[in-house]
Amino acid sequence: MTAQRSRDGALEHLKREGRIVVVGASLAGLRAAETMREKGFAGSLTMIGDEPYEPYDRPPLSKQVLLGNAVAQHTALPRRRAIDADWRLGVPATGLDMAARRVRLGNGDEVEYDRLLIATGVRARPWPNEEEGALQGVFVLRTRDDGEGLQRALAAGPRRVLVIGAGFTGSEIASACRERGFDVTVAERGSAPLVGALGGVIGEVAAEMHRENGVDLRTGVMVTRLEGDPAGRVRAAHLSDGSTIEADVVVVSLGAQRNTEWLTGSGLGAGPRGIACDAGCRAFDIRGIVTDDIYVAGDVARSPHALFGYQFLSLEHWGNAVAQADTAAHNMLSESADRRPHLWVPAFWSSQFGVNIKSVGVPPMGTELLVMQGSLTERRFVAVYGYQGRVIAAVTFDNCRWLPFYEHQIETTAPFPPPFTTVDRRPEGNKPVPADFPDPSIPSHGPTITLSGYSPADRKMTFTPARH
Amino acid sequence: MRLVVDLNRCQGYAQCAFLAPDVFAMHGDESLLYNPEAAAEQRENVERAVAACPVGAILLELTDEDMKHVPTPDAVAGAAGSGGAR
Numbered sequence: 001m002t003a004q005r006s007r008d009g010a011l012e013h014l015k016r017e018g019r020i021v022v023v024g025a026s027l028a029g030l031r032a033a034e035t036m037r038e039k040g041f042a043g044s045l046t047m048i049g050d051e052p053y054e055p056y057d058r059p060p061l062s063k064q065v066l067l068g069n070a071v072a073q074h075t076a077l078p079r080r081r082a083i084d085a086d087w088r089l090g091v092p093a094t095g096l097d098m099a100a101r102r103v104r105l106g107n108g109d110e111v112e113y114d115r116l117l118i119a120t121g122v123r124a125r126p127w128p129n130e131e132e133g134a135l136q137g138v139f140v141l142r143t144r145d146d147g148e149g150l151q152r153a154l155a156a157g158p159r160r161v162l163v164i165g166a167g168f169t170g171s172e173i174a175s176a177c178r179e180r181g182f183d184v185t186v187a188e189r190g191s192a193p194l195v196g197a198l199g200g201v202i203g204e205v206a207a208e209m210h211r212e213n214g215v216d217l218r219t220g221v222m223v224t225r226l227e228g229d230p231a232g233r234v235r236a237a238h239l240s241d242g243s244t245i246e247a248d249v250v251v252v253s254l255g256a257q258r259n260t261e262w263l264t265g266s267g268l269g270a271g272p273r274g275i276a277c278d279a280g281c282r283a284f285d286i287r288g289i290v291t292d293d294i295y296v297a298g299d300v301a302r303s304p305h306a307l308f309g310y311q312f313l314s315l316e317h318w319g320n321a322v323a324q325a326d327t328a329a330h331n332m333l334s335e336s337a338d339r340r341p342h343l344w345v346p347a348f349w350s351s352q353f354g355v356n357i358k359s360v361g362v363p364p365m366g367t368e369l370l371v372m373q374g375s376l377t378e379r380r381f382v383a384v385y386g387y388q389g390r391v392i393a394a395v396t397f398d399n400c401r402w403l404p405f406y407e408h409q410i411e412t413t414a415p416f417p418p419p420f421t422t423v424d425r426r427p428e429g430n431k432p433v434p435a436d437f438p439d440p441s442i443p444s445h446g447p448t449i450t451l452s453g454y455s456p457a458d459r460k461m462t463f464t465p466a467r468h
Numbered sequence: 469m470r471l472v473v474d475l476n477r478c479q480g481y482a483q484c485a486f487l488a489p490d491v492f493a494m495h496g497d498e499s500l501l502y503n504p505e506a507a508a509e510q511r512e513n514v515e516r517a518v519a520a521c522p523v524g525a526i527l528l529e530l531t532d533e534d535m536k537h538v539p540t541p542d543a544v545a546g547a548a549g550s551g552g553a554r
């Protein structure tokens with residue numbers, strides 16, 4: 001792209017000596033900072049993060065780390081380039097003054113900005129009963145410290161691990177624990193693992209994988225109470241069907257909550273669903289007016305997507321954090337005519353029970369499902385999701401090389417069912433079946449994509465997280 | 469030596485596991501597991517894997533020496549932020 005001269009020189013001034021503050025020093029924050037420097041930003045850059053660590057990668061925490069192939073403390077993200085930032089780590093941002101363009105920190109400091117990027121992500125939803133959640137042996141898994149604690153508990157050789165919630169993270173944890181030979185129970189409130197993210201048909205495949213690998217899978221149940229021993233260690237869990245499970249490690253894996261509380265009262269359009277922003281990553285204020293100096297990226301953002309009817313999407317996906325950070329950083333340092341929309345096609349991967357699960361698009365929008373290639377029973381297949389006569393998403397189990405093709409189908413709003421035949425098409429792929437997603441108004445947890453209507457305030461299509 | 473693999477982009481070709489088996493390993497047919505902080509003496513192997521990955525999915529951190537000479541954006545492996553599975 002050719003360098004643009006702004007008429008009033010404000011952009012040049014910003015690039016030369018402006019102040020950019022990034023709140024949330026993780027994947028999105030780091031990648032955005034790198035892009036800013038790449039674009040020639042020479043001013044001051046402040047990175048504020050409440051964790052005391054430099055940016056690290058989370059996906060290994062439920063995979064390599066639990067399998068013992070990597071260490072929780074050693075997943076720091078590689079740098080694409082030096083960013084020459086003023087790092088404020090171990091201190092949270094506690095408030096925002098939009099009029100004065102100031103971020104307040106937990107230690108009383110205040111940092112002024114010309115442009116602000118908010119990338120505060122999400123945190124693990126804690127066990128609702130605080131006292132039970134504080135029992136020794138009860139974990140969530142979101143941070144390096146969580147990973148280290150769980151790694152240590154597993155090294156001690158638990159008699160049984162109970163995983164509460166069978167979304168992606170919970171399933172990966174169960175898988176790693178089985179691989180290491182521990183007895184594992186998984187309790188899931190929905191009808192099957194992954195049902196919120198991939199629907200009931202694929203959920204049934206996931207359930208089979210759990211069972212075949214020796215997981216004691218209990219679906220359609222809730223854990224009602226965790227019980228500790230006199231020393232404050234977790235001993236057992238009580239289920240809604242009246243049964244009891246003895247376990248000395250319990251991992252609460254009930255999805256995530258957006259880190260937006262620090263913005264309460266600031267006037268920014270932030271709430272439990274995240275921070276609404278436009279396709280260019282600019283945050284909305286509570287009046288529905290887009291700001292021009294506050295940007296959002298990563299898990300905390302929700303933004304409208306042209307491919308999905310301009311509904312607001314929140315994505316808890318690694319690739320989204322990277323792509324949105326890049327777009328936000330670009331737009332922060334561009335004239336309005338040079339800004340880009342964040343039009344990334346949602347994509348994620350998961351690895352469990354030795355099977356590589358990948359998806360593109362927005363499966364929860366799908367009403368129908370067609371197995372295009374391979375077979376569900378062999379756990380090697382490509383299935384596409386249809387919505388109003390078009391391809392809206394695809395999922396592969398051990399068949400990921402086909403995914404870019406189906407991504408193209410989604411991008412070009414290709415018709416569903418696809419009018420062509422495919423190699424390795426089986427009888428089960430002759431007719432679409434209902435994708436069988438749970439009714440969004442019925443509580444379930446762990447969808448990693450949330451659709452939340454058409455306006456910054458509209459929340460009619462949300463999935464309500466489980467209250468156990 | 470830090471590294472990260474963009475597993476959206478990775479298509480399980482296993483080139484990396486072949487060239488740097490102490491750092492990358494296949495898990496099942498298609499899943500890749502890797503050590504995000506590989507030993508320094510693996511650098512040469514990992515650099516070979518970076519170069520040989522058919523989809524350019526491996527991002528290896530720059531050496532201190534590299535860091536001093538600020539790289540151009542396109543010279544950096546895996547820096548392109550294209551979407552989805554590609």
Ligand SMILES: Cc1cc2nc3c(=O)[nH]c(=O)nc-3n(C[C@H](O)[C@H](O)[C@H](O)COP(=O)(O)OP(=O)(O)OC[C@H]3O[C@@H](n4cnc5c(N)ncnc54)[C@H](O)[C@@H]3O)c2cc1C
Pocket residue numbers: 023024025026027028029048049050051057058059060061062091092093094119120121122123141142143169259262297298299300315316317318319321347348349350351
């Ligand atoms: C165990 C696990 C496994 C995963 N596996 C996969 C996977 O297989 N595939 C996939 O696509 N995605 C996966 N993800 C999701 C992926 O890691 C996230 O999408 C990604 O981390 C999002 O990055 P982010 O920078 O937006 O947010 P985060 O990584 O959540 O970072 C936000 C940061 O901001 C900090 N912060 C919050 N509030 C404040 C405040 N007030 N002041 C200062 N700092 C603050 C937080 O502490 C955190 O450090 C996984 C996540 C986890 C936890």
Ligand code: SF4
Pocket residue numbers: 473477478479480481482483484485492500520521522523524525526
């Ligand atoms: S060489 Fe590249 S595509 Fe192949 S497994 Fe390694 S990272 Fe994945």
